[in-house]
Amino acid sequence: MLIELLTKKYPGMRLWLAQRLSAVAMAVYLIAFALMVALTQPAGYQDWLELMSPWWWRVFTLLFFISLVMHAWLGVRDVFKDYIFNLGLRAVLQVLVDVLLIIYLGWAGVILWSI
Amino acid sequence: MQTPSPRKRPKNLNLFTIRLPVNAIISIMHRMSGMVLFLVLPLLILAFGMSVQSESSYLEMAAMLRHWLVKLLLIALSGAFFHHFYAGLRHLAMDVHWMTSLQKARLSSRLVLCLDVLSVTIFAYAIW
Numbered sequence: 001m002l003i004e005l006l007t008k009k010y011p012g013m014r015l016w017l018a019q020r021l022s023a024v025a026m027a028v029y030l031i032a033f034a035l036m037v038a039l040t041q042p043a044g045y046q047d048w049l050e051l052m053s054p055w056w057w058r059v060f061t062l063l064f065f066i067s068l069v070m071h072a073w074l075g076v077r078d079v080f081k082d083y084i085f086n087l088g089l090r091a092v093l094q095v096l097v098d099v100l101l102i103i104y105l106g107w108a109g110v111i112l113w114s115i
Numbered sequence: 116m117q118t119p120s121p122r123k124r125p126k127n128l129n130l131f132t133i134r135l136p137v138n139a140i141i142s143i144m145h146r147m148s149g150m151v152l153f154l155v156l157p158l159l160i161l162a163f164g165m166s167v168q169s170e171s172s173y174l175e176m177a178a179m180l181r182h183w184l185v186k187l188l189l190i191a192l193s194g195a196f197f198h199h200f201y202a203g204l205r206h207l208a209m210d211v212h213w214m215t216s217l218q219k220a221r222l223s224s225r226l227v228l229c230l231d232v233l234s235v236t237i238f239a240y241a242i243w
Contacts, residue, residue: 020210023203030200045173052167072153079150104160111164 019074022067029064049115058112065108069101141224145202148195155192190239197234201227 005013042048052058076097084090135143165176179185205223209215214223 020207023207027200027204045170048173049167068156072149072156075149076153079146100157104156107164108160111160111167115167 015074018070022071022074025067026064026071029060029067032060053115058115062109062112065105065112069105073098073101136221137224137228138220141202141205141227144198145206148199148202151192151195152199186242189242190235193238194231194235197238198227198231201230201234 006017036051040047040051042051052061077094080090080094080097084093162176165172167173180189205214205227208223209220214220
């Protein structure tokens with residue numbers, strides 16, 4: 001049943017699921033982050049850098065940003081569809097948001113891999 | 116036979132007499148907080164970049180965050196974040212069919228509002 005809903009016949013269901021999965025991924029990351037900060041109590045630049053620099057943590061952080069971008073893309077898309085009725089304007093704004101989000105993701109990736 | 120003109124239909128669009136139910140308030144706040152978080156996303160990435168780039172940019176960032184105006188802004192943003200987080204968890208709970216009766220939905224909406232206030236208060240206390 002669930003698998004059937006995820007086939008090409010119902011493309012909206014995949015987006016719906018992507019919105020939920022990215023939300024769960026971000027929630028898990030943020031709770032892990034809060035726990036790490038609470039446990040290690042970083043007190044300055046060196047501590048902070050040590051906290052962020054393990055490769056596996058940077059992978060998690062990148063996954064967080066990927067989820068964030070996907071989640072924001074779907075969310076803003078829904079908001080545009082609900083309130084912007086001029087299709088041309090909506091398409092232009094959507095492209096703008098798409099480009100912005102891709103830039104944000106690239107930016108976050110560059111930051112993470114220059115730590 | 117005379118049909119009444121559509122213009123003469125009674126209207127009730129006095130916004131002061133229409134009250135949103137608590138679930139609707141939670142829902143529109145979820146949407147608004149989401150947009151706010153999207154709009155401040157570049158600031159978040161900028162702050163994160165500065166915090167890891169070098170010791171001097173880290174200190175510069177830290178000094179900026181100590182300004183009272185920035186702290187007020189951060190508290191407001193924490194409100195957007197906490198609301199989006201808790202209301203989102205509420206959505207996920209409903210997606211797996213928890214708390215879906217009207218009565219329980221109202222209860223969980225009030226719980227979300229309480230958690231918002233509590234979290235923002237703790238956050239404000241912690242950074243001040």
